[in-house]
Amino acid sequence: MTGRVGRRSGPSRIAAALLAAAVVSCSQDASAPAPEFRPTATIEDLMRVMIDPAADAIWDAVVTDVTADGVVEIRPETAEEWATLRRHAVTLVEATNLLLIEGRPIAAPGSRSDLPGIDLHPDAIETLVAEDRSGWTTLAHGLHAAGLLVLDAVRARDPDALLAAGTDLDLACENCHSRYWYPGYGDPRPDASGP
Secondary structure, eight states: OOHHHHHHHHHHHHHHHHHHHHHHHHHHHHSSSOOOOOOOOHHHHHHHIIIHHHHHHHHSSEEEEEETTEEEEOOSSSHHHHHHHHHHHHHHHHHHHHOOTTTOOSSTTTTOSBBTTBBBOOOHHHHHHTTTHHHHHHHHHHHHHHHHHHHHHHTTOOOOHHHHHHHHHHHHHHHHHHHHTSSTSSSSSSGGSSS
């Protein structure tokens, strides 16, 4: 009988020890700092996979096209079309926060400009952003603000407001691209203006 009691109490002691360890671990985890972000995608990835498709869907949602057959207008009308636009607007707005995570590279190692002579090499873009982090942050916040205007227009189901917000979105994109992507335009470095 004593042997049986000993066997039963052995697992009970182990369970008690595990419970105590779990309690200590939980109390330590509660006071431990939250883990830092672990960016995986590059800025180029975010642009190609999230930001560009969302922006294109917004710009393509309200279109007036003059053809030989007359004027063709495209406007979101159905609940499904507005729901799709809302998904794009939320993606766009939240992607601007992802642009600001420290340690996210501009592009993958070995990446090259798609349009040499028009776009800067990714390493040059990386340098510009690193040298002007506050400017990068300001422009990302500008893109966020433009995205919020889009989201407001979508919530209101207002095609005219969506068209106007799309113009603000285009300007926010170009403000950043002309500063960091296109050589010679809005380079934030004081010595980069040339002669």
